[in-house]
Structures are given as structure tokens and as C-alpha cells.
Amino acid sequence: MQVNNLRNLADLAPIHVWESVVARRVEGERITLAVVELAPDSVVPEHRHPSEQLGICLKGALSFRVGEETRDVGPGGTWRILGEVPHEVHVGPEGAVVIDVFSPVRSDWDALPMAEQAPPAWPGRTDGG
């Protein structure tokens, strides 16, 4: 019997992906699914990685660049970043919560530092009711 295939976000350990970016993740064999909290006015500088990355904004606002495309993104905005395509994010003044999924899995994240335990920024009391 497999266990722990059904878990609440609040029970997943937060890690620091960037200084102002905290993620909680569900790990499969092929996919990493991460709920990612980005601090107000933070910047994820241009970077790239072998894993494909798809995502969607749950809360807040950001400006997303994928390759040569740039767009303001709010809740329901999506992105598709094929492997090794450079991308960067500028977060709005209220911060943002997004979902990012990666394949292959981000095993490189295993080396990242833990973040302080804190309640997830999403869902809040007014989200998803």
C-alpha cells in the first residue's frame, strides 16, 4: 500500500528556492508540483534549467518573461517554459502565490535550505470557499 499520496499543503515542508521565494512541493517520479510564494516586489532574475516548467498564478500579480515574451499575469494567468528557455519574474507590490510544475523532477531542490514554518499564504479564508 502506498501512503502519503493525499496531503494538505500546510503539511508540506517549505523550502527557500530564492531569497524571497518559498515553495512547498509534491514530488512524483516524473513531476514536481510546487506551490510557490513570492514576496512583494521581489525579482526572480533570468535563469534557465533543463526541466520543462508550466505554471499558473493563484493570487497576486507579476510580470513574467519567457524567452522574448513578456506579460502581466494575475490569477488564472499561465506560463509554458520549455527546457532551457530563459525566464524571469517581477512580482507586484502585494506578492503572489503560483503553482509551478516541472518535469523532470527538480531533484536539485533537495539541497535547498528549509524555510521557517509558517501557514501557507494560500488558501486564505476568502480563497476557494
Next chain:
Amino acid sequence: MQVNNLRNLADLAPIHVWESVVARRVEGERITLAVVELAPDSVVPEHRHPSEQLGICLKGALSFRVGEETRDVGPGGTWRILGEVPHEVHVGPEGAVVIDVFSPVRSDWDALPMAEQAPPAWPGRTDGG
């Protein structure tokens, strides 16, 4: 230059995955990311597929079974379904909106019928503000 890597959920074509289940999807080379709307009191009967499936509930409530595990899931509840593991879902009386991601991509979904155009059930005016 790649185009259409930044799209709004409302601009993605809805398809019928099951009779009472509508999905909008972002397709990568390795991952399908789908925002899935499940009708109130609907049932997704036990099924399985080669693709690994991870997901998270955005809105509403459902009872999720993965293999031998069953759990009531609300916003922030996650699931991990490795390839070929049987799973089923019973949706609560208010319906639900979830994100499901698959790898390999669900190219079998290309044959599914289109759903009627309608605004996405999430985000609503009170979600993600």
C-alpha cells in the same frame, strides 16, 4: 521566437474529459497542466492511465481515492498518483475546481469533445485578489 507561452485561462478552449468534467489545458512537451471543473455531486469512476498525475484542489470539496488511500480534500489538498495507479473522485455538493498535471502529456485528450464556451469557474471575483 516562441509565441503563446503566456496565456490566460479564459483563452484556453474547454474540453469534456468526462460527462461532468471540463478542463482547460496548457500543453508542454513533457507536461499537461489542466484546470479542471467538476460538477456538483459528480463522480469520476475508478480509472487509471500510464501518465503520472499530481494535483491540488483550488475550490470546493471532493473525496479522493488513490489506490487504497481515501481522503476528503478541500482547497490546498494535494494528490499524487503514479502511473497506472487506480483512482476515483466523488465531488461535493458545491462542485470543485482543481489543477491536475500529467506526464507524459495527455495526447489522448486531443480526441475529446469541446465543451461549451463559458467563463472559467475559477478565478471568481473573490478568488485570488
